[in-house]
Amino acid sequence: MSELPSLVIELANFLVPAGVFAIMALGLNIQWGHTGLFNAGVAAFFALGAYTAAILMTAPVPPQIFYAGHLGYSWPFVGAAVAAAAVSGLAGFLIALPLLRLRADYFAIATLALAETVRLVINNAERWTGGSTGIYGVPRPFDAFTRGEPGLSLVYMAILCVSILLLLILAVDYITRTPWGRVLRGIREDEEATLALGKNVNRFRLQAFVIGCMIMGLAGAIYASLLRFVAPSQFDPLATFTIYVMVILGGSGNNKGVVVGAFLFYAFDWVSVRLDDGLPADWALRFPNIRLMIIGVILVAFIIFRPEGIFKEKKRVFPPVGSR
Amino acid sequence: MKLDGEPILRTRDVVKEFGGVRALDRCSVEVRAQSITGLIGPNGAGKSTLFNVIIGLYGPDEGQILFHGDPIEGVPTYQLVERGIVKTFQIPRELRNLTVMENLLISAKRVPGESLLRVVFVPWKGRARDREVQERAERLLDFVGLSQLRDEYAKNLSGGQKKLLELTRALMSDPSMILLDEPVAGVNPTLATKILDLIERLRNEGKTIFLIEHDMEVVMRRCDWIIVLHQGRKLAEGAAADIRKHERVVDAYLGG
Numbered sequence: 162m163s164e165l166p167s168l169v170i171e172l173a174n175f176l177v178p179a180g181v182f183a184i185m186a187l188g189l190n191i192q193w194g195h196t197g198l199f200n201a202g203v204a205a206f207f208a209l210g211a212y213t214a215a216i217l218m219t220a221p222v223p224p225q226i227f228y229a230g231h232l233g234y235s236w237p238f239v240g241a242a243v244a245a246a247a248v249s250g251l252a253g254f255l256i257a258l259p260l261l262r263l264r265a266d267y268f269a270i271a272t273l274a275l276a277e278t279v280r281l282v283i284n285n286a287e288r289w290t291g292g293s294t295g296i297y298g299v300p301r302p303f304d305a306f307t308r309g310e311p312g313l314s315l316v317y318m319a320i321l322c323v324s325i326l327l328l329l330i331l332a333v334d335y336i337t338r339t340p341w342g343r344v345l346r347g348i349r350e351d352e353e354a355t356l357a358l359g360k361n362v363n364r365f366r367l368q369a370f371v372i373g374c375m376i377m378g379l380a381g382a383i384y385a386s387l388l389r390f391v392a393p394s395q396f397d398p399l400a401t402f403t404i405y406v407m408v409i410l411g412g413s414g415n416n417k418g419v420v421v422g423a424f425l426f427y428a429f430d431w432v433s434v435r436l437d438d439g440l441p442a443d444w445a446l447r448f449p450n451i452r453l454m455i456i457g458v459i460l461v462a463f464i465i466f467r468p469e470g471i472f473k474e475k476k477r478v479f480p481p482v483g484s485r
Numbered sequence: 486m487k488l489d490g491e492p493i494l495r496t497r498d499v500v501k502e503f504g505g506v507r508a509l510d511r512c513s514v515e516v517r518a519q520s521i522t523g524l525i526g527p528n529g530a531g532k533s534t535l536f537n538v539i540i541g542l543y544g545p546d547e548g549q550i551l552f553h554g555d556p557i558e559g560v561p562t563y564q565l566v567e568r569g570i571v572k573t574f575q576i577p578r579e580l581r582n583l584t585v586m587e588n589l590l591i592s593a594k595r596v597p598g599e600s601l602l603r604v605v606f607v608p609w610k611g612r613a614r615d616r617e618v619q620e621r622a623e624r625l626l627d628f629v630g631l632s633q634l635r636d637e638y639a640k641n642l643s644g645g646q647k648k649l650l651e652l653t654r655a656l657m658s659d660p661s662m663i664l665l666d667e668p669v670a671g672v673n674p675t676l677a678t679k680i681l682d683l684i685e686r687l688r689n690e691g692k693t694i695f696l697i698e699h700d701m702e703v704v705m706r707r708c709d710w711i712i713v714l715h716q717g718r719k720l721a722e723g724a725a726a727d728i729r730k731h732e733r734v735v736d737a738y739l740g741g
Contacts, residue, residue, distance in 0.1 A: 336601070336605070339598050339599075340590070340598030340604075340611070341600065343587060343590065344599055346583060347580050349582075350581050350582055351581075353578070354578035354579075355591070356542075357542065357566070357572055359565075359566025359567060359594050359658055360563055360591075361561070474582065476638070478584070478636045479586050479587075481623065482616055482620050
């Protein structure tokens, strides 16, 4: 097999993680952008998806002296990805049942607490999850065809990830365009008024929340497969914050906007990490902190000067019925 | 004056307390079908609380509420809309970042497209109803004179237009009874007259209107029947002429 051009591999290296974040942003956009649900526990559903996929796709590892081992079922990627979405969706359903009665601020605190709880449980259920070390050797979907050629498996991964992303953009755009999606936006604008207009507000919120969580779980499965590795430290509150920044920059409520937001944010990350290599040593040391400051300044600037994000939510205009 | 209709709504000894304050104190009222019934009383008399209890936004602590003879206390608000009773808010609660048209479309009932399972698996089945709903919305917009603003964000409407939108939205679900919390407060006289004419027209078409209003001129001229609330309880009721003469009402509310 001939060598792949390095540019293609670089591109794939960019596209897969960016695509994973874009998928997460789409999921969060259903919850926050459309329905106004402040889910501060995005990392929990991401982690549940990633661990579900990692455990299902790997072979079991028995406890060793320096490693606690983990469960394993050697499933193919497709089954594991579906299961990851299902587990995250089920977790979202169970947690939302009691939480949806809470006011928005309490809902945020409760979901934040959930995310930390999930992370700590994963950290401590060592026999199942590998503890703080995590799970290594998660396969990629096309490993069987690409043995010995890591670049090619990454390119396949990128094609798969971008295809899933495109399908999800179409699907999310469709369901949020229907009357069902209109009720979500009504709830975002004024929950009590929407209730008084005859909508079973809690049912809609539950549906929106669960769908968002399923999408995050699917993103987790792709992520685990991309890195070939999961560990609890990947799923700290900063992960949740990052997705919010992407959604806010791109434009809450605009499905394509949040995808662009995710790609732009990750591109910034990508460039800044490469910039890092070219800097003199003392600056390279400071650069990670400067990066966070730049992100902070950009975020604050957006919230003050352009709260609707780069792409404003589209106005939905209905042509007169006769002319359709 | 139409006073011969059957009561469509009845409350019996309804009690609602907020942390020891009795907002409603064994409150019993009746609203006759196809009437415009006014609810008046000083601030804090419990008028808005009574509306919120009827529509299910607050659960009553005691007592019964009957709509068409069926008890409805504890029935969720969205199911009451399904049964044909709807309420507007005193301060308009327009869905700000939805257009005027969307504000109306979302207020229709029995829309199959609002079921997630249907839009995923049988999307074509909702289209006819969507069209029907939009036609109704266009007609209502024409009727109230908001057609020009159909694609404007609701947040950009003037105060009076928001009041009108609030009322129009309530009509989308074709209710048999409408609770209006101060429908013309803060509205300029021309628009107020228009809204009140519309309300009379709705009554003539067979709907029942139950409204809270502070402008006595409006209440006395437009309401078929007036209920006076005082300290969470019915103080008096009757036609305008009787209420005007009622000694205790004058003392408690209308002033000397």
